Amino acid sequence: MAATPFHDGEIAVQAQLGVAERMAEIGAHVVRDHLPEQHRRFYEQLPMLLAGAVDPTGRPWATMLVGWPGFVSAPDARHLDIAAMPIPGDPAAAGMTVDAPLGLLGIELHTRRRNRVNGELLAAGPEGLRLHVRQSVGNCPQYIQGRDFGWARDALDTRPRAVEPVQQLVGEAAALVDAADTLFVATHAAGAGADVSHRGGPAGFVRRLGAHELLVPDYSGNRMFMTLGNLQVDGRAGLLFIDFERGDLLTLTGRAAIVWDGPELAALPHAERAWRFQLDEGWWLREALPLRWRFRDWAPQNRP
Numbered sequence: 001m002a003a004t005p006f007h008d009g010e011i012a013v014q015a016q017l018g019v020a021e022r023m024a025e026i027g028a029h030v031v032r033d034h035l036p037e038q039h040r041r042f043y044e045q046l047p048m049l050l051a052g053a054v055d056p057t058g059r060p061w062a063t064m065l066v067g068w069p070g071f072v073s074a075p076d077a078r079h080l081d082i083a084a085m086p087i088p089g090d091p092a093a094a095g096m097t098v099d100a101p102l103g104l105l106g107i108e109l110h111t112r113r114r115n116r117v118n119g120e121l122l123a124a125g126p127e128g129l130r131l132h133v134r135q136s137v138g139n140c141p142q143y144i145q146g147r148d149f150g151w152a153r154d155a156l157d158t159r160p161r162a163v164e165p166v167q168q169l170v171g172e173a174a175a176l177v178d179a180a181d182t183l184f185v186a187t188h189a190a191g192a193g194a195d196v197s198h199r200g201g202p203a204g205f206v207r208r209l210g211a212h213e214l215l216v217p218d219y220s221g222n223r224m225f226m227t228l229g230n231l232q233v234d235g236r237a238g239l240l241f242i243d244f245e246r247g248d249l250l251t252l253t254g255r256a257a258i259v260w261d262g263p264e265l266a267a268l269p270h271a272e273r274a275w276r277f278q279l280d281e282g283w284w285l286r287e288a289l290p291l292r293w294r295f296r297d298w299a300p301q302n303r304p
Helices: 008-016 020-030 037-044 091-095 171-179 226-233
Strands: 048-054 060-066 072-076 079-082 101-108 113-125 128-139 146-151 162-166 182-189 193-200 213-218 236-243 248-259 273-286 291-297
Touching (some): 037 072, 037 101, 060 091, 101 182
Parallel strands (some): 101 193
Antiparallel strands (some): 072 079, 079 128
């Protein structure tokens, strides 16, 4: 890998927050250009992957890919094969083409294990996807709520029962956001690829500032600042909210701006920073997931 695995946006955020020197020391040890054996086996046992794709207009979208455990395989340390395609009607599908950047997050809510991998697609078609791995990063279990999963129908049935445009965060969309304790965010930076990341907090940790705007707290984490670093370079983001009990996906794309200080940040308990999200377009994919989750326990950092 290069001397540093971090791009200019990530380094700029690290420098602003006084951790650039430390991250330069440890970056080469924690950000790999391949999948270690442990991570390869982890992906192969998952029933789902979170994905961050970039559509032809440059807008990021966060989504989920689903299959029976084993639908993801790692034939070697630099490739992931995924025997699944996006949910029908999912706008993220437009960004899953050959040579396109793709960010993936393998996560187990019941064990709180997670791993991020970013790269570009070598193949994309009816039989699935092949990712060339550029970066692999292990993540800690912080802020992940414990949830146990089960199947509501066949894993291959990812057909939404309805696909509806969302132009404002009102009604059901507002209720889902207001109750959320988990979201996933997709970002990208030209030349550095795409990324998708988990965010968790107490129920209601995301604040609605109106029908088109959200305020998302940023808590203490691994100090790599991959999401914020991407936003420094390209201020667009895709958000994914999941109704874990009904299998619904609320996918949004828009513009994001980092909030470093001020009264908005002071009103968010324990947040070190925040970012303001302005909605451009959204879609509700109803009962799209064949999986369901039962809430088990709060992450220690999020207990009421």
